[in-house]
Structures are given as C-alpha cells and as structure tokens.
Amino acid sequence: MPRLLLLLLFPLCLFAQEHAFESEIRAFEQADKTTPPPRNPIVFTGSSSIRLWENLGNYFPNKPVLQRGFGGSQLSDVIYYADRVIVPYKPKQVVLYAGENDVAAGKTGQEVYERLVTLFEHVRRELPNTTFTFISIKPSPSRRKYFSEMDNANRLIQAYLAKQRNTQFVDIRPVMLLKNGQPVPELFRSDSLHMLPAGYERWQKVLKPYLK
Structure with a gap:
C-alpha cells in the first residue's frame, strides 16, 4: 500500500508528527x-x-541485527515511516517494540491494537515472507496508571498475531516483574x-530464542 494511502487511515496531525522524526x-x-546495512537483516x-x-549487536552476536528505532515514536509514526525504516532493507525478520507511547498519549488498548494491525498488514503485503515479532508493551514504573490499557493492548495483539502465519509475540513482562506484580525498579533509569x-540483559535472554 502506498504511504500516502496509509496516511489516510490517520488524522492529519500525523503530518506535524512527521517533522519530529524526519x-x-x-x-x-x-x-x-x-555503511551499507547487512543483507536481509533482522530490523x-x-x-x-x-x-x-x-x-545491540553485542547482545546478539552472529545475528545481522539493524537498529532502526526512533525515540518517542508511536505506532502511527512507525506506520508512516515503514517504507523507509523497514521495507527497503528486505529484512528476514522485523522486531518491533511500540505502543507504550501511544497509550501514554491517550490511546486505548483497542486503538493500539488497530494501529498494530495496520502496520502488520502493510509489512506483510510488502514483505510476505518476513517474520514479524512484537515485543510486549513493558511495565514501566512511571506509567502504572496505564497498565490496564497496556495489558489490554498486549492481549489483543497477542490473540491477533496467534492467528497469523510467521509471527511471534514475545512477552517480556514476566522477567520485569516482582512476585507481587510490580516492576523491578533496578531495571530502570531514574526516570522510571x-x-x-x-533491563536489556533480561530482554536479551527472552528474545534470543526468537531471532532467526
């Protein structure tokens, strides 16, 4: 789907957001x-x-990882830039962490799920053989008030991906929580x-078996 058509799925305010990450x-x-990127990388x-x-590469030696995250982005931003940060690399696998900022900006779990579906369908259309891996939205201490919506988003996304071929939902929440269900504070910076x-060491242990 052309990027212009993707934009029609979202408010015109995305044009303003675009400048923040351009x-x-x-x-x-x-x-x-x-520095040419590796062929068929894990993006x-x-x-x-x-x-x-x-x-990042040191956490996954002998894997052709390519780091293309951009700070503060929401799923809508990843959709907007998918044809520049995902598709051109023809990756064998896409590993995505997004959605947390969407909820913090006021989106519901349902809306985050719908954005994820839009992104997934575009990637699947452009890259039909690429493995699509979603890292669950993490439990950040500073965002406790959003945990319910984040859990809802995770639940909906996990159920959706389970019905699609060549997809993975990687739940990193268990290794980030104490027995009482609260986040492990030692995993986070002072901003919580x-x-x-x-924290990344724990992510690495969970993610490693999923990488192609």
Missing part, C-alpha cells in the same frame, strides 16, 4: 550510504526502548521509564 530517519538513510524498530539499546543495561 531528522532521525534521514540520519538512518545517510548511514546506509556510508529492530519502534520507540526509544529500541533506540536506546546500546551495543527507560531501561538500564540490566
């Missing part, structure tokens, strides 16, 4: 010119939890939102 996307494109994309994953290396 410089990051152009930086990716410039980097591709100076990690989504919001700041991907962008801030320092030394973004993760420390300890």
Whole structure:
C-alpha cells in the first residue's frame, strides 16, 4: 500500500508528527550510504526502548541485527515511516517494540491494537515472507496508571498475531516483574521509564530464542 494511502487511515496531525522524526530517519538513510546495512537483516524498530539499546549487536552476536528505532515514536509514526525504516532493507525478520507511547498519549488498548494491525498488514503485503515479532508493551514504573490499557493492548495483539502465519509475540513482562506484580525498579533509569543495561540483559535472554 502506498504511504500516502496509509496516511489516510490517520488524522492529519500525523503530518506535524512527521517533522519530529524526519531528522532521525534521514540520519538512518545517510548511514546506509556510508555503511551499507547487512543483507536481509533482522530490523529492530519502534520507540526509544529500541533506540536506546546500546551495543545491540553485542547482545546478539552472529545475528545481522539493524537498529532502526526512533525515540518517542508511536505506532502511527512507525506506520508512516515503514517504507523507509523497514521495507527497503528486505529484512528476514522485523522486531518491533511500540505502543507504550501511544497509550501514554491517550490511546486505548483497542486503538493500539488497530494501529498494530495496520502496520502488520502493510509489512506483510510488502514483505510476505518476513517474520514479524512484537515485543510486549513493558511495565514501566512511571506509567502504572496505564497498565490496564497496556495489558489490554498486549492481549489483543497477542490473540491477533496467534492467528497469523510467521509471527511471534514475545512477552517480556514476566522477567520485569516482582512476585507481587510490580516492576523491578533496578531495571530502570531514574526516570522510571527507560531501561538500564540490566533491563536489556533480561530482554536479551527472552528474545534470543526468537531471532532467526
């Protein structure tokens, strides 16, 4: 589906959002010119939890990972830029973390799910053989009031992907929670939102078996 048609699915305010990330996307494109990306990579994309994953390749040695997350993005932004941060690389696998910012911006779990479906259908249409992997929305301490909507989004997305071929729903919540169901504080930075290396180490252990 042409990118212009994708935009028709969302409010015109997306045009304003586009400018917030255009410089990051152009930086990716410039980097591709100076350092060509691997062929058929595993593209990690989504919001700041991907962008801030320092030394991502070191966590998954011998895997052709390509980091294409852009901070603060919502699923609507990933949809807008899919034809620049996902499709051109012809990845064998897409690993996506997104949706948390959508809920924090006021979207319901249902709306997050619908955005995910739009993105998935576009990627599947353009890249029919690519494995689509969704990392569950994490339980950030600073966003406790949104946990119910995030859980709803995770539930809907998991059920949807279970019915699609060549998809994976990776639930990272269990390794980030204490026995009482509260987030492990030591996994997060002082903002109680973004993760420390300890958090990424737990993600690595859960994600590793899913990577192609």
